[in-house]
Amino acid sequence: MPSLRPAAVAGLFYPADPAQLGADIDAYLAQARPPAAAGPIKALIVPHAGYVYSAPIAATAYAALAPQAGRIHRVILLGPTHRVAVRGLAVPTVDSFTTPLGPLPIDAEARQRIADLPQVVADDGAHALEHSLEVQLPFLQRLLGPFTLLPLAVGAASGEAVAQVLERLWGGDETLILVSSDLSHYQSYAEAERLDQATCARIAAARADLAPQEACGAIPINGLLLAAARHGLRPRLLDRRNSGDTAGDRERVVGYAAFALEPDHAPH
Numbered sequence: 001m002p003s004l005r006p007a008a009v010a011g012l013f014y015p016a017d018p019a020q021l022g023a024d025i026d027a028y029l030a031q032a033r034p035p036a037a038a039g040p041i042k043a044l045i046v047p048h049a050g051y052v053y054s055a056p057i058a059a060t061a062y063a064a065l066a067p068q069a070g071r072i073h074r075v076i077l078l079g080p081t082h083r084v085a086v087r088g089l090a091v092p093t094v095d096s097f098t099t100p101l102g103p104l105p106i107d108a109e110a111r112q113r114i115a116d117l118p119q120v121v122a123d124d125g126a127h128a129l130e131h132s133l134e135v136q137l138p139f140l141q142r143l144l145g146p147f148t149l150l151p152l153a154v155g156a157a158s159g160e161a162v163a164q165v166l167e168r169l170w171g172g173d174e175t176l177i178l179v180s181s182d183l184s185h186y187q188s189y190a191e192a193e194r195l196d197q198a199t200c201a202r203i204a205a206a207r208a209d210l211a212p213q214e215a216c217g218a219i220p221i222n223g224l225l226l227a228a229a230r231h232g233l234r235p236r237l238l239d240r241r242n243s244g245d246t247a248g249d250r251e252r253v254v255g256y257a258a259f260a261l262e263p264d265h266a267p268h
Helices: 018-031 051-071 108-113 137-143 159-169 189-204 218-230
Strands: 043-046 074-080 089-091 096-099 102-105 120-122 148-154 175-180 185-187 233-242 253-263
Touching (some): 043 218, 102 137, 108 159, 148 218
Parallel strands (some): 043 175
Antiparallel strands (some): 043 253, 096 102, 233 253
16 A cells, blocks of 8 residues: 655645645735746745745745646655654655645655765654645645645755755756745734845845744755856845734744745856
């Protein structure tokens, strides 16, 4: 029997009912107003809170990707671990991840391609309850045609260790690299605005030295920025808001941003 990782946060972070989930995602995508793409998008940075808080910002990134949706057949998905300590990058051993919208096959070939790297560990426990990866899956299922998935739960690692993994998985137009990360956590609205604006400026400048208090996905972001620079890609901010802008109060907010990584056509 094929092994699977069942949805852990359906009904908590997003609707468990397939019809409601699909309708909600379609509405978020329809309302998104992404800036025009500067070139083909190779990678995205997107937030991962409950949909009522962060889905409008995530949808900006996914809507920007929509023109390329038919060409993408593989997604490399990286996010931080929130519940289980991991040394390195954890890959699952299961055959598929499931959401209310159906199963997603794990890309066994991609998993094998990085299996010999010392920073890569097989650990289903790191994935069992992790929401940072799961909340992206329904958006991808709604937006893309059939695709395979390689989810990587990133724990204690260097940006360079992440970049080495990404280099092996880089591929061509068929491969999307997706990093799931929120920004500052539980600051006042004004303080979050100040912190997140500074963090986003550093991401846009491809500064691969973010700290976890600036972005919970700092390590995978740093790795992506290192790898992207070697491939001539630049990050471009698509959207930046926080939970005080969407559905929460403004006393303790969480920051969110969406970035696309595209070819760098700027003069130097």
